[in-house]
Amino acid sequence: xxxxxxxAVTAAAxxxxxxxxxxxxxxxxxDTIVQPEPPGLVLGMIQNAPTRTVAGNIYEGLLRxxxxxxxxPQLAESWEVSDDGxxxxxxxxxxxxxxxxxxxxxxxxxxxxxxxxxxxxxxxRAVLQHVESxxxxxxxxxxxxxxxxxxxxxxxxxxxxFTMVPKHIYEGTDFRDNDANxxxxxxxxxxxxxxxxxxxxxxxxxxxxxxxGLPYLDGINWHIIPDGASRAVAFENGTVDVLxxxxxxxxxxxxxxxxxxxxxxxxxxxxxxxxxxxWMNNREGPTAxxxxxxxxxxxMDREFARDVLWNGLGNVPLxxxxxxxxxxxxxxxxxxxxxxxxxxLLDEMGYDGEPVRLLPLPYxxxxxxxxxxxxxxxxxxxxxxxxxxxxxxxxxxxxNEWDYDLAFTYLYQYGDPALGISRTYLSDNIExxxxxxxxxxxxxxxxxxxxxxxxxxxPESEREELYHEVQEIxxxxxxxxxxxxxxxxxxYRCDVKDLVNSSxxxxxxxxxxxxxx
Amino acid sequence: xxxxxxxxxxxxxxxxxxxxxxxxxxFLIQMxxxxxxxxxxxxxxxxDQEFINQLRERFGLDQPLYVQLWHYVSGIVMxxxxxxYRLDMPVLDLILQRLPATLLLTGAxxxxxLTLGIIAGALAAARVKKPSGSLIMALALVFYATPLxxxxxxxxxxxxxxxxxxxxxGMVTVGAGYxxxxxxxxxxxxxxxxxxxxxxxxxxxxxxxTRTSMLDAAQQDFVKTARAKGLKPGVIQRRHILRxxxxxxxxxxxxxxxxxxxxxILTETVFAWPGIGRLMYEALMQxxxxxxxxxxxxxxxxxxxxxxxxxxxxRLADPRIKEGT
Numbered sequence: 001x002x003x004x005x006x007x008a009v010t011a012a013a014x015x016x017x018x019x020x021x022x023x024x025x026x027x028x029x030x031d032t033i034v035q036p037e038p039p040g041l042v043l044g045m046i047q048n049a050p051t052r053t054v055a056g057n058i059y060e061g062l063l064r065x066x067x068x069x070x071x072x073p074q075l076a077e078s079w080e081v082s083d084d085g086x087x088x089x090x091x092x093x094x095x096x097x098x099x100x101x102x103x104x105x106x107x108x109x110x111x112x113x114x115x116x117x118x119x120x121x122x123x124x125r126a127v128l129q130h131v132e133s134x135x136x137x138x139x140x141x142x143x144x145x146x147x148x149x150x151x152x153x154x155x156x157x158x159x160x161x162f163t164m165v166p167k168h169i170y171e172g173t174d175f176r177d178n179d180a181n182x183x184x185x186x187x188x189x190x191x192x193x194x195x196x197x198x199x200x201x202x203x204x205x206x207x208x209x210x211x212x213g214l215p216y217l218d219g220i221n222w223h224i225i226p227d228g229a230s231r232a233v234a235f236e237n238g239t240v241d242v243l244x245x246x247x248x249x250x251x252x253x254x255x256x257x258x259x260x261x262x263x264x265x266x267x268x269x270x271x272x273x274x275x276x277x278x279w280m281n282n283r284e285g286p287t288a289x290x291x292x293x294x295x296x297x298x299x300m301d302r303e304f305a306r307d308v309l310w311n312g313l314g315n316v317p318l319x320x321x322x323x324x325x326x327x328x329x330x331x332x333x334x335x336x337x338x339x340x341x342x343x344x345l346l347d348e349m350g351y352d353g354e355p356v357r358l359l360p361l362p363y364x365x366x367x368x369x370x371x372x373x374x375x376x377x378x379x380x381x382x383x384x385x386x387x388x389x390x391x392x393x394x395x396x397x398x399x400n401e402w403d404y405d406l407a408f409t410y411l412y413q414y415g416d417p418a419l420g421i422s423r424t425y426l427s428d429n430i431e432x433x434x435x436x437x438x439x440x441x442x443x444x445x446x447x448x449x450x451x452x453x454x455x456x457x458x459p460e461s462e463r464e465e466l467y468h469e470v471q472e473i474x475x476x477x478x479x480x481x482x483x484x485x486x487x488x489x490x491x492y493r494c495d496v497k498d499l500v501n502s503s504x505x506x507x508x509x510x511x512x513x514x515x516x517x
Numbered sequence: 518x519x520x521x522x523x524x525x526x527x528x529x530x531x532x533x534x535x536x537x538x539x540x541x542x543x544f545l546i547q548m549x550x551x552x553x554x555x556x557x558x559x560x561x562x563x564x565d566q567e568f569i570n571q572l573r574e575r576f577g578l579d580q581p582l583y584v585q586l587w588h589y590v591s592g593i594v595m596x597x598x599x600x601x602y603r604l605d606m607p608v609l610d611l612i613l614q615r616l617p618a619t620l621l622l623t624g625a626x627x628x629x630x631l632t633l634g635i636i637a638g639a640l641a642a643a644r645v646k647k648p649s650g651s652l653i654m655a656l657a658l659v660f661y662a663t664p665l666x667x668x669x670x671x672x673x674x675x676x677x678x679x680x681x682x683x684x685x686x687g688m689v690t691v692g693a694g695y696x697x698x699x700x701x702x703x704x705x706x707x708x709x710x711x712x713x714x715x716x717x718x719x720x721x722x723x724x725x726x727t728r729t730s731m732l733d734a735a736q737q738d739f740v741k742t743a744r745a746k747g748l749k750p751g752v753i754q755r756r757h758i759l760r761x762x763x764x765x766x767x768x769x770x771x772x773x774x775x776x777x778x779x780x781x782i783l784t785e786t787v788f789a790w791p792g793i794g795r796l797m798y799e800a801l802m803q804x805x806x807x808x809x810x811x812x813x814x815x816x817x818x819x820x821x822x823x824x825x826x827x828x829x830x831x832r833l834a835d836p837r838i839k840e841g842t
Contacts, residue, residue: 029692036799039557039603122558122568176575181605197604197614198791200691221691225789226799229670230686237678237685393551393804400555433569434558 022497026216028515030496032242032506033231034201034222041184041192041201044116044163045176047123052160053244054201054222056507058099059186061159062090062109065503067270069324069415071154072502075104075164075187085149085458092140096210098166099185099192106136111167113144120175127156127419130456149458152416158271158504159188161414189215189511199224216514228364232256241496244506245269245488250366253311256491263494266313266487268505272412273324274488275317277424278374278481279399279407283441286356286383287405291349293478296406297335298342299381300374306484309370313487319475322485325413325421327454327467332475335482342381355384359399359407362392371408399435410486411436415503417467418455425479426451442479520832524825531821538817539593539810543586546806553602553804554578576602589807593814599807601800608811612793616815618688619792623715623781625708630716630723631770637720638727639759645732653724661721669714669787676710683709686789711788715781719773723766730762737761763834771827775820 038050043059062076071079076090096104114134117124130150135143146153156162164187169180183192189211190203201222205215223240225231232252234240236259245268248256257264280287280296287293302316319335321328356378360371368389375385385406390398398404413420423429427448429438447470454466490500495516499509554572573579577588592599598608637653644650660668677685684707689695695703734740735758743753782794793812800808 031691040605125567196791197611198618198795199687199689199789202692223687223691223789224791225686226785226795227686227787227789230673230787230789233673233678233685237681239685390550392802393549393556396555397551400552431566433555433566435555 022516024216024497024514025516026213026514027218028216028517029219029221030217030242030510030513030515031221031223031240032244033225033234033240033247034244035224035231035247036226037198037224038201040181041195042165042181043160043184043186044112044165045120045181047121047160049246052504052507054203055184055186056159056188056504057190057203057220057510058184058188058192059159059163059165060188060508061157061162061164062092063154063157064508065155065158065271065415067267067501067503069155069270069326069503071157074159075109076157079154081154086146088144088146088153089137090142090144092142093210094140096187097208098168098187099183099206100166100169101208102166102168104164104166104187105139106142107139108164108167109142110134110136111171112163112165116165116170116175117162121161123161123414124156127153127162148456150418150456151454151458151460151463152414152418155415156419159508160504188508190220193219211511215511217510220510228252235491241493242499242506243491245490248491249364250309250311253313253489253491257489261494262491264489264491265500266489268490268500268503268507268509269488270324271415271503273322273415273420274410274486275322275413275420276408276410276483276486278483279404279409279440280478280480281402281405281440282443282479283402285405286349286351286354289349289351290477291345292351293481294335295342295345295351295381296378296383296481297478298338298345299383300377300481300483301337302484303337305370305373309366309373310484310487313489315485315487317482317485319471319482320425320480321417321421321467321471322413324485325415325417327417327464329468329471331468332471339377339381346382351382353382353384355386356405358385358387359395359404360387360389361408361410362390362395367408374406396435399439400433402432402439402441406481407439408483409435409439418451422451422455425474440479442477444473444477447473520829523828527825527828531818531825534821535814535817536590536593539590539814540586542810542813543589546809547582549804551804552578553806556804557603572602576600589810598811598814601805601808603800603803603805604808608807611796611808612811612815615791615793615796618790619781619785619794621704622708622711622785622790622792625712626716626719627770627774629712630718630720630773631766633716634720634723635727635759635763635766638724639731639754641724641728642731642735642758643754645728654728657721657724659721660717661725663717665714665718666783666787668717669710669784672710672714673787683707685710686787688791711784711790714788715784719769722769726766726769727759727762730765731758734758734761760834764831767827767830767834771823771830774823774827 034050034053036050038054040046041051041055041058043051043055060074062074063071064074065071075093075096077093079088079090081088092106098104113128118128130146131144132147133145137143166185169185170178189206189209191206193202193204195201202219204219205217209215223234225234228249232248235243235256256262280293282288306312306314306316315323318332358371358375361367371387375387378385399407411420411424424438425442425447426438427443430441431437450466450470454463457463457466490506492499497514497516498512499506501512502508553576554569557572558569577585589599601608601611604611641650641653673685676683688707689703693703740753740757743757781792782798784790785792785795786798797809797812800812
């Protein structure tokens, strides 16, 4: 009696599985958008967002990361970490070729990391300063030896940050002026085909891709459409199938995502997990007082901003560590919207109504409105705010020269506090001339110590304790205002399948994507 | 003979003016806040001082201003417009790549607005007291007063989204791979909305001007003489009135032609037309100085060329105008 029942259950389970996991179909070209037009496609040389979006399909890294930020194989098939946390051995996939037919070997890895990125790539350089030596053990094995354990090491091999570039093309040349930059040569599932400046970038299927059967698509067309309303129209009238994050204005999202056969996902954003913040000048003016900065936190209605300006997408952060970064300390008291408390703090410090200058982020309509909302929130508690609008160039310069009181920004978290968070608070990161370092001018010896120890502590449990303490201090000091972990959705037609399957979303998603048409 | 000398003199003056424009623009751009190296670094989302220094050195931004100016001006004389920081290509290549698209768009808008404007104006003048004449003038007033971007967006909503007759953006159908006649037709289809949008405003002006100017001319003595001689009304309208009424329109058309490059920024952006106006806007936003200066240079050169052409056309239309006046 028992056996048939078990069989029936298994059969039901099997058919359920089949109903969900459809058989992918090969063929078809996907039309999508890149905004703005990238300056170039050689990923190791340029790391801005539009370049990553397109070139993440041409180039690859050693590892990929799931939406939970767990490493999975890409060009490295497997890897081992020594017991002392200082030696990382990567076993490379065999039978991988560059787009020009040359084999990919351990020598390429050594060249990319040790020569190319050390010279050109500031974000890889920050990781490489912990690396003592990189050696090719044999054709398919590479060993990285670290000066001391570095917690986030395994999470820094994403293609956009640590691109593998071909040694046979670049060795001994001036990298930037190399004619071989056109076309870009990678190992990825798609090859460069054509770029009509101002119109379209076209990639075609790499027939020799090492993963059997992949990619399913014949190609990808990246349309270049400078006007936001026109981009929305392109999706509405069916010219374009996929809108990667940030390609339409926020107020268009509800309308577009509620169209028939249109799907939306917030996944594929975990690696960057952009964190919107309010720089507060810790050096001078009312913002130099801790109580003023706390008052700003209590004055702002961040739920309102998320629900009304960002269509309910995103997440109100507790403090300096976002929810996608590891080691978040959940015991902290949240800064809820509490104008009364803000007024008390301002009274206590004896704030005399001296006006503060607010610099909005010149990245489109939503940011302008957000600045207006914050201005109104602050006025409610008696803080006089003057908004000073600039364009991107002016905004950069004002921050570079620390010429502001309050300023909007957003920064990527890169999955680990040592990569994306500590840079905002470390005092040796105070340097004029960059809008992305410790712009607010926060100095705290204990914080410096904790961040430094936590980056190199081993194993993970040691790190957690240190990071929890640093969050308590930052939470009290409020060096910057923590606004929102931004939710950047991908909008696509539902017959585009398996598009977002890693923590960088469409940046590499076309590898597995297929069309159910 | 006379024309040849005139053209040579004008071209000589033009060279001097252009050189002054180049120098003036160079300093004007330096006054804008923001530094290209910082913006490039900012775009990358991460930067350290070494990275920014590398960029500055590579673009020669670490040198004193007068050295930079000298390099730039001596380059221009050799027709070398420098290198675009951001797009990693020679400026001249970039401009030559994008100029044809802009000339096609603005040229089409120019011809469209001039032809339709003069015809509509002439009709309105001929039907000055009839409802049809008033209707033309009312429409001209609407197009004159409506903002360009709104017209563009409404045109897209109506003709692309609702009716699906015309493409909403771009210059060719991506991935279609048309050649020959099919390509020409495809581009023509893409051209309709942006050229109309760009042309409407000037069409309205030409209509109003042609009408006023023709009504003026119709009061002149020589027209009365022509009527007294018993010429047919159609001949009087065309030969006597219209020809005399054209002078102010030529002046304005010359101005419009000169503005062709700059005036297309908005239209090119909304319709994703791969022209030079868009390139200019992006260069400005990126503080891509060399590219921006190069585009300024070409726009200024175009204005000068069209001024010369306008002067020549003037002389054709009205032989009484002599050199030096």
